[in-house]
Amino acid sequence: MLLLGDMMEKKKYEEIVNKHKPTETRGQNAFIAFVTGGIIGVIGQVLTECYASWFDISSKDASTFMLVTLIFLASLFTALGFFDKWVTFCKCGLIIPITGFAHSMTSAGIEYKKEGPIFGLGSNIFKLAGSVILYGVVSAWFFGILRLIIMGG
Amino acid sequence: MIYINSFLFCGLICLIGQVILDNTKLSAGHITAIFVVVGSFLDTFSIYDQIINHVGAGALVPITSFGHSLIHGALAKASDMGFMGIMMGMFDLTASGITAAIVFTFIFTLFFKARN
Numbered sequence: 174m175l176l177l178g179d180m181m182e183k184k185k186y187e188e189i190v191n192k193h194k195p196t197e198t199r200g201q202n203a204f205i206a207f208v209t210g211g212i213i214g215v216i217g218q219v220l221t222e223c224y225a226s227w228f229d230i231s232s233k234d235a236s237t238f239m240l241v242t243l244i245f246l247a248s249l250f251t252a253l254g255f256f257d258k259w260v261t262f263c264k265c266g267l268i269i270p271i272t273g274f275a276h277s278m279t280s281a282g283i284e285y286k287k288e289g290p291i292f293g294l295g296s297n298i299f300k301l302a303g304s305v306i307l308y309g310v311v312s313a314w315f316f317g318i319l320r321l322i323i324m325g326g
Numbered sequence: 327m328i329y330i331n332s333f334l335f336c337g338l339i340c341l342i343g344q345v346i347l348d349n350t351k352l353s354a355g356h357i358t359a360i361f362v363v364v365g366s367f368l369d370t371f372s373i374y375d376q377i378i379n380h381v382g383a384g385a386l387v388p389i390t391s392f393g394h395s396l397i398h399g400a401l402a403k404a405s406d407m408g409f410m411g412i413m414m415g416m417f418d419l420t421a422s423g424i425t426a427a428i429v430f431t432f433i434f435t436l437f438f439k440a441r442n
Contacts, residue, residue: 199345199348199349202344202347202348203341203344203345203348205344206337206340206341206343206344207337207338207340207341207344208337209340210336210337210338210339210340210341210388211332211333211334211336211337211340211384212333213336213387214332214333214335214336214337214381214383214384214387214388215329215332215333215336215384217332217336217383217384217386217387218328218329218332218382218383218384219329220383221382221383221386232382236383236386237422237423239383239386240386240387240422240423240426241422241423241426243387244423244426244427244430245426245430248427248430248431248434249430249434251434252434252435252437252438253438254438264344264347264354265340265341265343265344265347265354265357266340266344268343268354268357268358269339269340269343269357269358269361269388269389270336270340270387270388270389271387271388271389271391271392271423273354273358273389274358274389274392274423274427275426275427275430275431278427278428278431279430279431279434279435282431282432282434282435283434283435283438283439283440284440286435286439286440287440294432294435298428298431298432301355302427304355304358304359305358305359305362305389305392306424307359308359308362308363309359309362309363309365309366309392309393309396310396310416312362312363312366312367312393312397313366313393313396313397313400313416314400314412314413314416316366316367316369316370316397317370317397317400317401317404317412318409318412319370320370320371320401321401321404321408321409321412
Protein backbone atom coordinates (compact mmCIF):
# COMPACT_ATOMS: atom_id res chain seq x y z
CA MET A 174 0.00 0.00 0.00
CA LEU A 175 2.81 2.28 0.94
CA LEU A 176 4.63 1.36 -2.27
CA LEU A 177 1.56 2.09 -4.38
CA GLY A 178 1.15 5.41 -2.67
CA ASP A 179 4.79 6.16 -3.30
CA MET A 180 4.42 5.36 -6.96
CA MET A 181 1.32 7.51 -7.21
CA GLU A 182 3.19 10.36 -5.61
CA LYS A 183 6.02 9.92 -8.07
CA LYS A 184 3.65 9.80 -11.02
CA LYS A 185 1.89 12.90 -9.84
CA TYR A 186 5.20 14.63 -9.29
CA GLU A 187 6.41 13.73 -12.78
CA GLU A 188 3.14 14.93 -14.25
CA ILE A 189 3.48 18.27 -12.54
CA VAL A 190 7.12 18.57 -13.58
CA ASN A 191 6.32 17.73 -17.19
CA LYS A 192 3.45 20.18 -17.21
CA HIS A 193 5.54 23.09 -16.04
CA LYS A 194 9.10 22.51 -17.16
CA PRO A 195 9.03 22.13 -20.96
CA THR A 196 6.61 24.96 -21.76
CA GLU A 197 8.68 27.41 -19.80
CA THR A 198 11.97 26.45 -21.46
CA ARG A 199 10.26 26.32 -24.85
CA GLY A 200 9.09 29.88 -24.47
CA GLN A 201 12.51 30.92 -23.25
CA ASN A 202 14.26 29.10 -26.11
CA ALA A 203 11.96 30.71 -28.66
CA PHE A 204 12.56 34.15 -27.18
CA ILE A 205 16.36 33.71 -27.13
CA ALA A 206 16.31 32.43 -30.72
CA PHE A 207 14.21 35.41 -31.78
CA VAL A 208 16.49 37.97 -30.14
CA THR A 209 19.80 36.45 -31.29
CA GLY A 210 18.49 35.87 -34.81
CA GLY A 211 17.28 39.45 -34.92
CA ILE A 212 20.63 40.77 -33.68
CA ILE A 213 22.46 38.83 -36.41
CA GLY A 214 20.07 40.28 -38.98
CA VAL A 215 20.80 43.80 -37.75
CA ILE A 216 24.57 43.12 -37.72
CA GLY A 217 24.22 41.96 -41.34
CA GLN A 218 22.36 45.13 -42.29
CA VAL A 219 24.92 47.38 -40.52
CA LEU A 220 27.85 45.54 -42.18
CA THR A 221 26.18 45.78 -45.60
CA GLU A 222 25.79 49.54 -45.29
CA CYS A 223 29.31 49.98 -43.92
CA TYR A 224 30.87 48.02 -46.77
CA ALA A 225 28.73 49.84 -49.34
CA SER A 226 30.00 53.22 -48.13
CA TRP A 227 33.62 52.21 -47.40
CA PHE A 228 34.36 50.43 -50.67
CA ASP A 229 31.89 52.44 -52.75
CA ILE A 230 30.09 49.36 -54.12
CA SER A 231 26.45 48.50 -54.69
CA SER A 232 24.49 47.10 -51.75
CA LYS A 233 24.14 43.80 -53.62
CA ASP A 234 27.95 43.34 -53.74
CA ALA A 235 28.21 44.60 -50.18
CA SER A 236 25.78 41.89 -49.03
CA THR A 237 28.14 39.27 -50.47
CA PHE A 238 30.99 40.83 -48.46
CA MET A 239 28.73 40.76 -45.40
CA LEU A 240 27.94 37.06 -45.83
CA VAL A 241 31.63 36.23 -46.23
CA THR A 242 32.40 38.22 -43.06
CA LEU A 243 29.74 36.35 -41.08
CA ILE A 244 31.02 33.01 -42.39
CA PHE A 245 34.59 34.00 -41.48
CA LEU A 246 33.61 35.00 -37.94
CA ALA A 247 31.47 31.90 -37.33
CA SER A 248 34.25 29.68 -38.68
CA LEU A 249 36.92 31.39 -36.57
CA PHE A 250 34.87 31.34 -33.37
CA THR A 251 34.06 27.66 -33.92
CA ALA A 252 37.74 26.88 -34.39
CA LEU A 253 38.60 28.84 -31.24
CA GLY A 254 36.10 26.70 -29.38
CA PHE A 255 33.55 29.06 -27.85
CA PHE A 256 30.99 29.13 -30.65
CA ASP A 257 29.69 25.71 -29.59
CA LYS A 258 28.65 27.14 -26.22
CA TRP A 259 26.86 30.01 -27.95
CA VAL A 260 25.02 27.54 -30.20
CA THR A 261 23.89 25.39 -27.26
CA PHE A 262 22.57 28.53 -25.60
CA CYS A 263 20.98 30.30 -28.60
CA LYS A 264 20.13 27.16 -30.64
CA CYS A 265 18.19 28.20 -33.75
CA GLY A 266 19.18 31.85 -33.29
CA LEU A 267 22.62 30.87 -34.56
CA ILE A 268 21.79 27.72 -36.55
CA ILE A 269 19.26 29.22 -38.97
CA PRO A 270 21.43 32.19 -40.05
CA ILE A 271 24.38 31.52 -42.38
CA THR A 272 26.58 31.27 -39.26
CA GLY A 273 25.09 27.81 -38.65
CA PHE A 274 26.23 26.67 -42.08
CA ALA A 275 29.82 27.75 -41.40
CA HIS A 276 29.67 26.38 -37.86
CA SER A 277 28.54 22.93 -39.04
CA MET A 278 31.33 22.77 -41.61
CA THR A 279 34.11 23.92 -39.30
CA SER A 280 33.02 21.76 -36.39
CA ALA A 281 32.81 18.69 -38.67
CA GLY A 282 36.22 19.55 -40.14
CA ILE A 283 37.91 19.92 -36.76
CA GLU A 284 36.23 16.83 -35.35
CA TYR A 285 37.26 14.51 -38.21
CA LYS A 286 40.67 16.05 -38.81
CA LYS A 287 42.40 13.29 -36.81
CA GLU A 288 41.17 10.61 -39.24
CA GLY A 289 43.40 11.98 -41.98
CA PRO A 290 43.23 14.58 -44.73
CA ILE A 291 41.27 12.47 -47.24
CA PHE A 292 38.95 10.12 -45.35
CA GLY A 293 38.71 12.38 -42.33
CA LEU A 294 38.58 16.03 -43.33
CA GLY A 295 37.85 15.58 -47.03
CA SER A 296 34.93 13.22 -46.81
CA ASN A 297 33.35 14.61 -43.65
CA ILE A 298 33.56 18.36 -44.22
CA PHE A 299 30.06 18.37 -45.74
CA LYS A 300 28.70 15.84 -43.27
CA LEU A 301 26.19 18.29 -41.79
CA ALA A 302 26.17 21.07 -44.39
CA GLY A 303 25.72 18.60 -47.24
CA SER A 304 21.98 18.26 -46.62
CA VAL A 305 21.56 22.00 -47.06
CA ILE A 306 23.38 21.93 -50.41
CA LEU A 307 21.68 18.73 -51.62
CA TYR A 308 18.10 19.78 -50.88
CA GLY A 309 18.80 23.38 -51.91
CA VAL A 310 20.12 22.35 -55.32
CA VAL A 311 17.43 19.72 -55.94
CA SER A 312 14.59 22.03 -54.95
CA ALA A 313 16.06 24.97 -56.89
CA TRP A 314 16.44 22.73 -59.97
CA PHE A 315 12.88 21.44 -59.62
CA PHE A 316 11.27 24.83 -58.99
CA GLY A 317 13.41 26.41 -61.72
CA ILE A 318 12.10 23.95 -64.30
CA LEU A 319 8.58 24.43 -62.94
CA ARG A 320 8.86 28.17 -63.40
CA LEU A 321 10.33 27.83 -66.90
CA ILE A 322 7.39 25.64 -67.90
CA ILE A 323 4.70 27.76 -66.25
CA MET A 324 5.99 31.30 -66.85
CA GLY A 325 8.55 30.79 -69.57
CA GLY A 326 11.51 32.29 -67.69
CA MET B 327 13.30 51.44 -40.19
CA ILE B 328 15.14 48.82 -42.23
CA TYR B 329 17.05 47.84 -39.08
CA ILE B 330 13.80 47.09 -37.27
CA ASN B 331 12.52 45.12 -40.27
CA SER B 332 15.81 43.20 -40.39
CA PHE B 333 15.57 42.40 -36.70
CA LEU B 334 11.95 41.30 -36.89
CA PHE B 335 12.25 39.18 -40.03
CA CYS B 336 15.49 37.39 -39.13
CA GLY B 337 14.26 36.92 -35.58
CA LEU B 338 10.94 35.55 -36.80
CA ILE B 339 12.64 32.97 -39.04
CA CYS B 340 14.81 31.82 -36.12
CA LEU B 341 11.74 31.78 -33.84
CA ILE B 342 9.85 29.53 -36.28
CA GLY B 343 12.88 27.25 -36.48
CA GLN B 344 13.17 27.07 -32.69
CA VAL B 345 9.45 26.33 -32.26
CA ILE B 346 9.68 23.51 -34.82
CA LEU B 347 12.83 22.19 -33.11
CA ASP B 348 11.24 22.15 -29.66
CA ASN B 349 7.82 20.80 -30.56
CA THR B 350 8.63 18.09 -33.10
CA LYS B 351 11.15 15.28 -33.42
CA LEU B 352 12.95 17.05 -36.29
CA SER B 353 16.63 17.83 -35.74
CA ALA B 354 18.44 21.04 -36.63
CA GLY B 355 19.61 19.41 -39.86
CA HIS B 356 16.02 18.74 -40.92
CA ILE B 357 15.01 22.31 -40.17
CA THR B 358 17.83 23.95 -42.13
CA ALA B 359 17.08 21.67 -45.11
CA ILE B 360 13.37 22.54 -44.91
CA PHE B 361 14.16 26.26 -44.72
CA VAL B 362 16.38 26.11 -47.80
CA VAL B 363 13.58 24.43 -49.74
CA VAL B 364 11.12 27.04 -48.46
CA GLY B 365 13.50 29.81 -49.58
CA SER B 366 13.82 28.44 -53.09
CA PHE B 367 10.06 27.90 -53.26
CA LEU B 368 9.38 31.51 -52.22
CA ASP B 369 11.74 32.80 -54.90
CA THR B 370 10.06 30.73 -57.63
CA PHE B 371 7.44 33.43 -57.98
CA SER B 372 9.72 36.31 -56.89
CA ILE B 373 8.15 36.60 -53.43
CA TYR B 374 11.54 36.49 -51.71
CA ASP B 375 12.83 39.40 -53.81
CA GLN B 376 9.99 41.53 -52.49
CA ILE B 377 10.89 40.52 -48.93
CA ILE B 378 14.55 41.46 -49.52
CA ASN B 379 13.47 44.87 -50.83
CA HIS B 380 11.61 45.52 -47.60
CA VAL B 381 13.87 44.01 -44.92
CA GLY B 382 17.35 44.23 -46.50
CA ALA B 383 20.04 42.05 -44.99
CA GLY B 384 17.61 40.54 -42.50
CA ALA B 385 16.37 38.34 -45.33
CA LEU B 386 19.87 37.59 -46.67
CA VAL B 387 21.31 36.27 -43.42
CA PRO B 388 18.95 33.32 -42.72
CA ILE B 389 19.58 30.05 -44.54
CA THR B 390 16.40 30.61 -46.59
CA SER B 391 18.42 33.09 -48.69
CA PHE B 392 20.69 30.20 -49.70
CA GLY B 393 17.80 28.54 -51.54
CA HIS B 394 16.80 31.93 -52.89
CA SER B 395 20.30 32.59 -54.27
CA LEU B 396 20.51 29.11 -55.83
CA ILE B 397 17.30 29.46 -57.82
CA HIS B 398 17.90 33.16 -58.55
CA GLY B 399 21.21 32.46 -60.27
CA ALA B 400 19.71 29.48 -62.07
CA LEU B 401 16.78 31.49 -63.42
CA ALA B 402 18.99 34.41 -64.45
CA LYS B 403 21.11 32.05 -66.55
CA ALA B 404 18.04 30.18 -67.78
CA SER B 405 16.65 33.35 -69.35
CA ASP B 406 19.61 33.25 -71.78
CA MET B 407 20.27 29.55 -72.14
CA GLY B 408 16.96 27.78 -71.57
CA PHE B 409 16.82 24.55 -69.60
CA MET B 410 20.59 24.00 -69.55
CA GLY B 411 20.95 27.43 -67.95
CA ILE B 412 19.36 26.10 -64.75
CA MET B 413 22.33 23.81 -64.26
CA MET B 414 24.90 26.32 -65.48
CA GLY B 415 23.81 29.16 -63.22
CA MET B 416 22.87 27.18 -60.11
CA PHE B 417 25.91 28.20 -58.04
CA ASP B 418 26.47 31.64 -59.58
CA LEU B 419 25.33 33.63 -56.55
CA THR B 420 26.10 31.17 -53.76
CA ALA B 421 29.64 30.46 -54.99
CA SER B 422 31.13 33.14 -52.72
CA GLY B 423 29.45 31.76 -49.61
CA ILE B 424 30.32 28.11 -50.29
CA THR B 425 33.90 28.94 -51.31
CA ALA B 426 34.40 31.11 -48.24
CA ALA B 427 33.04 28.41 -45.94
CA ILE B 428 35.27 25.72 -47.50
CA VAL B 429 38.44 27.84 -47.56
CA PHE B 430 38.07 29.21 -44.03
CA THR B 431 37.19 25.76 -42.71
CA PHE B 432 40.28 24.28 -44.34
CA ILE B 433 42.58 27.00 -43.03
CA PHE B 434 41.21 26.87 -39.50
CA THR B 435 41.28 23.07 -39.32
CA LEU B 436 44.97 23.22 -40.15
CA PHE B 437 45.68 25.44 -37.17
CA PHE B 438 43.22 24.35 -34.51
CA LYS B 439 42.64 21.06 -32.73
CA ALA B 440 39.46 19.50 -31.44
CA ARG B 441 38.88 20.19 -27.76
CA ASN B 442 36.64 17.91 -25.78
